[in-house]
Amino acid sequence: MTDATHSGTASGVLPDGTAIDRADIATNPPQRALHLHRELDRVWADLPGWRGFFTSVNHGTIGLRFMATSFVFFAIGGVLAMLIRAQLATREGAFLDTDLYNQIFTMHGTIMMFLFAIPMLEGLGLWLLPKILGARDMAFPRLSALGYFCYLFGGSVIVLSLLFGVAPDDGWFMYTPLSDRTHSPGVNADVWLLGVTFVEISAMAAAVEITVTILRCRAAHMPLTRMPLMGWYLLGTSVMMLVGFPPLILGSILLEVQRAFDWPFFDVARGGDPLLWQHLFWLFGHPEVYIIFLPAAGALSTIIPVLSRTTILGYGAIVAAIIGLVFLSFGLWVHHMFTVGIPHMALAFFSAASALVAVPTAVQIFAWIGTMWDGKVQMRLPMLYVMGFFATFVMGGLTGVMLAMVPFNWQAHDTAFVTAHLHYVLIGGFVFPMLAAVTYWMPLICGRWRIRGLGEAAFWLILIGFHGTFFLMHLTGLLGMPRRIDVYPGNPEWEWLNLTSSVFGMIQSAGFALFAFDIIMQWLFGRRSWRNPWKAPTLDWAMPVPSPSYNFASLPGPRQPDADAILPLARGEGLLPGAPRGLRETLVVEPASGRPQHVAVLATNTALPVLTSAAIGSFFGAMLLGFYWLAPLGILATIIVAWRWGAIMGSTEDRAPAQVAPDLHLPLHFQVRNTLALTGAVALLVGDATLYASLLFGVGFLTVVAPGWPAPPSGLEMPVLVAGLAAVAAMAVGSVAARLAEANRARPSGHLWTLVGTGMAVLALVMLGVVAMGLDDPTRHARDALRGVVVGFAVAHGVIAGLLALRSHLDHRQGRVGANRYGAIPGWRLFQDFWLATSAISLAVVLAQEVL
């Protein structure tokens, strides 16, 4: 069967059988809207009561939970900020002792970055994307829920550590050697490393989820070049997350392994280098600024034209600017390290890139200003926050260009000037737009209109409080006040500035508290909102308020391109009306053109995500408590639960195509190869490949830069290298077996190839075990430690490839594989090839180290 079939005289199938190349899809006959609503709500609604909390996978529920939880963490981070300001208000503040102060400023940064900003943007993306793109849900609803519970559990552990006095205290950047076992002997650093890594699972999950949803779950015939700009911004964000987070995850793993098992990645005496940590951290840390900024800019690009009663100016220029930002932001991480002793030429590369990145940012700023100039601005509450953004972010951008210049950076490095700059960028570039977004979309969230006056008062308190706090910090910084100090008895000239900053900080806090009060009042007591209160053109407003669990009673097509289609969509005149098969169905399209390809059946309510996050959490918990011998049980528990995710997927029989429109029938995803899952696997492997590339960067960096090299003579014997070659050969046979298994999937004997693949995976793992036993002691030198990590990477991927081969085998035996059904084979094939490629490169690197 092809991916798409037509019936009737107007039917047509593309030569590749994967798409329909026409936009004149006929409309479905109108139905009773109430009937459609009941039918869909029965299928898409969460379970009632407490069961709903643990089993919901609906993007609306999960997205709101992300945002609400992130606001709670934001409040906690804000209270910590006020403790910092209270301490610094006077020269010899006796409010906090140094140890506690260190924990509090570390926790403030950690919470705001990892527990507020990223989850907030994830929540906004999860909640908004299907609505604005014209879909019923995200591509992987269970993954959304898994991400949320990992975030909730990991974040709670990090915050609770403060109550027990074991919170991280080495700064949110966790620089080594401050954070190694010698200088930070307690579990404080472990809380950060393990907790943040646990939370980052949610970031990677969201990145995969958002990427695939934007590329493949848009309205029919909505090409990328006409997608709402919010889609472009979130696509840029998610791709940056896929590439930006793995270096941090790798760095955290390496540092935790050093702390737990004494492998010397960052120990100068044994061939390591603390600068490797800084590189890995800032490879994540700088793009992170743009990861946070892009969704906020997306909100601005959505809100500004609506409240200016016009259309956005320079759509193409903005898309180009997003592309430029996504790439350039990865070329300036070293500007956080200008003072560590890097050669002049390298400094110049990164200084130039840091200055250049201001250009695409400025392009967007000018596009927004031009849009407002072109239209008629309505100064309603979201627009006030937009104005707050302009007043704040532009200043942060300008100080950013100042800091990009090496001589100035050397002067201002690690002073309060930098603190002021980053707050101008992050609060201006993220918090103000997010407040605009929340006030803009609140009627769609809760179905109610806000209470007049409260929001405006909150805005002015926040704006005045913010600038009063942080503008003055530029001055304290220029006067030489370092960051992260708790007392300054010898510098009375800083005191009045700090005292004034602290007073304005309290005003700012009052503003945020009033904002929260305003939102709660709106939710509880606001009058009922009318549909599309802002008269916006985007599809998120083509639905009732508050938004229903299924978003659209029928999905938007070429005849229902914008919010004006609200009534036809509710009557079922769009595509795929109702839920006639009692399944959670949404349309899947070709990535660039938006041509419909097939219908995906999405997961329904299940407790698997919370159980999986608990299993993963048991691994992190065992590591945190130092029960290293128990940690493998956590991995085993995770594998057992994860196996269940795959076991309930697929179909043992061919299903009839779904009628999407009168002359358009599409297959359900069980019968196509290029499914959402396969696209998701590709996205995941992009992140995985980045982690591996970061590891190779580490090998290269330590080899050419770190002191303590060359490494001591290698004790590798010939049998070890032969075992390595044998492992790679077995992987290659496995790759061939995966291809043959797919080619022969319709034949009864096809399962033999899946069996061969499983056997080859086991053989390769045994050979890798031989290699592991033959390696030099990994605590001896950084080179030996890196070799241990490389083998560990291959083993971990071998276990996954083996499980996928076994899953494919069982799929074949149980009838989930056939002429029109692929089971897990495409995913296995993809992963097997990745395992082979990375392992071959690793072997070549080790051989090169031996020969050169």
Add this chain to the structure above:
Amino acid sequence: MGWVARALAGPTLWAVLFSVVYALHGTGCNLGWTDRSVLFTDLHHAAMWVAWGLGLVLHGALVVTMPKGQEGRRRWIIVAGAWIGLVSSVFTLFPVIATSTCF
């Protein structure tokens, strides 16, 4: 996805070129290329010039070839992407021309 690949070709080449030149910089310093003369300069500068020059030639080819057969907004974004890559490579790597290398 062919259109996406075209739009991203220029910035992708910049990312590759930036990484290659930065890696050459580290490798050359480690292997003492500054002490080995090539024509009127040293091996370190020469290696980075060659890499940069070849990269710029490739960028030029992308600017010319990538937008072919495309129209309207699709073409505009591809053109912009190709120029973003070229300008980025010229601007961020121009220090290879004369700056001191390993100190």
